[in-house]
Amino acid sequence: MNNTTLLPSRSRSGRAVRRRPGVGKSVSVALLVLGAIGMIAPFLWMFTTSLRDAGHAYDLPPQWLPTEWDWSNYAGAVTGPVPILRNMFNSAVIAIAVSIGMIITAPMAGYAFAKLEFPGRNSIFVGLLSSLMVPAQVTIIPLFLLMRTFGLLDNPLSLILPGITGALGVFLLRQFFLGLPQEIIDAARMDGATAWQTYRLIALPLAKNAVSTLGVITFLGSWNAYFAPSIFLNSTDTATLPLGLVLMLGPYGAGNVAQVMGATTIAIAPALIVFLVAQRWIIASLTQSAVKG
Amino acid sequence: MTLTAHKTALPPAPPSGRGGRRPGRIGTARRREALTGYLFTAPTVIGFLVFILGPLVAALYLSLTKYNILTAPKFVGFDNYARMFRDERLAITYGNTVLYVGAAVVLINGFALLFAVLINQRLPRALTYVFRSAYFFPYLVALVYVSIIWQALFQKDTGILNYYITALGGERIDWLNSSEFSKVSVIIVDTWRNVGFAMLIFVAALQEVPKDMVEAARMDGASEWQVFRRIVLPMISQATFFNITITIIGAFQIYESIIVLTRGGPGDASRSVVMYIAEVAFNKFDMGYASAIAVTLFLIIMLVTMVQFRLRKSWVNNE
Numbered sequence A: 001m002n003n004t005t006l007l008p009s010r011s012r013s014g015r016a017v018r019r020r021p022g023v024g025k026s027v028s029v030a031l032l033v034l035g036a037i038g039m040i041a042p043f044l045w046m047f048t049t050s051l052r053d054a055g056h057a058y059d060l061p062p063q064w065l066p067t068e069w070d071w072s073n074y075a076g077a078v079t080g081p082v083p084i085l086r087n088m089f090n091s092a093v094i095a096i097a098v099s100i101g102m103i104i105t106a107p108m109a110g111y112a113f114a115k116l117e118f119p120g121r122n123s124i125f126v127g128l129l130s131s132l133m134v135p136a137q138v139t140i141i142p143l144f145l146l147m148r149t150f151g152l153l154d155n156p157l158s159l160i161l162p163g164i165t166g167a168l169g170v171f172l173l174r175q176f177f178l179g180l181p182q183e184i185i186d187a188a189r190m191d192g193a194t195a196w197q198t199y200r201l202i203a204l205p206l207a208k209n210a211v212s213t214l215g216v217i218t219f220l221g222s223w224n225a226y227f228a229p230s231i232f233l234n235s236t237d238t239a240t241l242p243l244g245l246v247l248m249l250g251p252y253g254a255g256n257v258a259q260v261m262g263a264t265t266i267a268i269a270p271a272l273i274v275f276l277v278a279q280r281w282i283i284a285s286l287t288q289s290a291v292k293g
Numbered sequence B: 001m002t003l004t005a006h007k008t009a010l011p012p013a014p015p016s017g018r019g020g021r022r023p024g025r026i027g028t029a030r031r032r033e034a035l036t037g038y039l040f041t042a043p044t045v046i047g048f049l050v051f052i053l054g055p056l057v058a059a060l061y062l063s064l065t066k067y068n069i070l071t072a073p074k075f076v077g078f079d080n081y082a083r084m085f086r087d088e089r090l091a092i093t094y095g096n097t098v099l100y101v102g103a104a105v106v107l108i109n110g111f112a113l114l115f116a117v118l119i120n121q122r123l124p125r126a127l128t129y130v131f132r133s134a135y136f137f138p139y140l141v142a143l144v145y146v147s148i149i150w151q152a153l154f155q156k157d158t159g160i161l162n163y164y165i166t167a168l169g170g171e172r173i174d175w176l177n178s179s180e181f182s183k184v185s186v187i188i189v190d191t192w193r194n195v196g197f198a199m200l201i202f203v204a205a206l207q208e209v210p211k212d213m214v215e216a217a218r219m220d221g222a223s224e225w226q227v228f229r230r231i232v233l234p235m236i237s238q239a240t241f242f243n244i245t246i247t248i249i250g251a252f253q254i255y256e257s258i259i260v261l262t263r264g265g266p267g268d269a270s271r272s273v274v275m276y277i278a279e280v281a282f283n284k285f286d287m288g289y290a291s292a293i294a295v296t297l298f299l300i301i302m303l304v305t306m307v308q309f310r311l312r313k314s315w316v317n318n319e
Helices: A002-006 A023-050 A072-079 A084-115 A121-133 A136-149 A157-163 A167-178 A182-190 A195-206 A208-224 A227-232 A241-249 A257-292 B002-008 B027-062 B079-084 B088-119 B125-140 B143-153 B160-167 B181-207 B211-219 B224-235 B237-252 B256-261 B273-282 B287-313
Strands: none
Touching (some): A023 B088, A023 B125, A023 B143, A072 A084, A072 A257, A084 A121, A084 A167, A084 A195, A084 A208, A084 A241, A084 B027, A136 A227, A136 B027, A136 B273, A136 B287, A157 A208, A157 A227, A157 B027, A167 B027, A182 A195, A195 A208, A208 A257, A208 B143, A227 B256, A227 B273, A241 A257, A241 B143, A241 B256, A257 B125, A257 B143, B027 B287, B079 B287, B088 B125, B088 B181, B088 B237, B125 B181, B143 B181, B143 B256, B181 B237, B211 B224, B224 B237
């Protein structure tokens, strides 16, 4: 272990190394293709099934590519007994509110922990970080009682209020602001900017990418959440989309599978959009902390 | 935006070492900065106190009481904790959960490392991109949604999996309703969804392994396996520990995939401890006992995280 660190870490420019090419590489490509098919096939089946007549949804052998483009399952899904559109709206309201709250509170706190000096700064930060260790299952019972006391059960606020702050976002943004040269901050202060102006006009605009990443991650996390919503919300009108879909699926998968797959396709759309637009920086920010320590 | 940030970026200053950097500052300015600091952190700190620390303390207290919501909590000492040792259902659900954790650690990280090593070869850029995307996508989709898809694939008579199994001459498997295979189904979905994320972590770590070091070892006649075992694996240990910790913590909290796939059944055959907590708390309203179980889960997760931090420290010299 130690001897590896003694070696100077050189740039990895040494290209063109002769190794038996061909066989090894094609085997690994074949394995990777196989794995990739396994990852994508369920989604393909979902989409294809959503376009088929419900009566033929389970026809075997399975069709992997759409044979017909029948969108009636989507219409059926949104007009069925479970108010899927309403649920989607609920999910969107909660996810947007939580994301907006998070991208306001987390950068402010992250900036303060990185660039401002105040007594107790480090111990407060460590305390906040330790909250990452607390699993949701431990706090859910007291939170349920709290929401019940304040009449917030079955109310989107029960999910929004606990969601608008969080240690992970503070940590990410603190990391970013630590890398910001102190001179920039000092120069602004010299020119007479208040602490708020320095933050709002100088520091925050520089953190645009980090803030966007945080916003997207927060949105998806909220959009995908199931555990807390399943406990705080208990009517079909307040339910979020994941709850609505589970309702629609029915016990033991008894629901209309073609319609369920249509609704699931809609539900997955935001993840797909995020994936297409922001994959690169999400991957970068997610992997960074793990590898760099 | 990134450009400016990069151009001017300096190595981050150590968080604490800036104490006397500004001599001659007058007291009011300092006090004002401190006030700003408190104001900026106030929303986060309040959120932390109200929604995390407060509930955590409340859970610890509730775990020492008998509480059914209707009447006030009654202090019973460690009765709830003693009761856990006699609870057969808890033993079963913890047993299932430990199985899920073990399977997650081995399967997710095993497959992730395999795919990461394969991807990390000099493949055409577009191919690498396609593979990375395909493996990562399920991770972005809610676990509920992928479970909904998989429960259709797992159906005994109409599911695709059994269609291919019988087409290859095998027997139909009762994926969702047999006590063995219900667990297997949960493990399959968990592995399938999380392998991509772990793989990305491994790929990022593999790219940091100095290529010339690997080449030098090959030059000296080391076999591929020796290179992997002696050089690559130690160099990516940080990522390995990170991945193992994340998979352990995640698998201890496994919940909604089971709700969708098997509802914990048959019986308790695939039920996880979190499902059991939710049932005791919100169906039976035995809040004290449910809190006690939740506290044990918290202690286990904390222990795992602390071990991770310990181990991480011994790898700091890697950088």
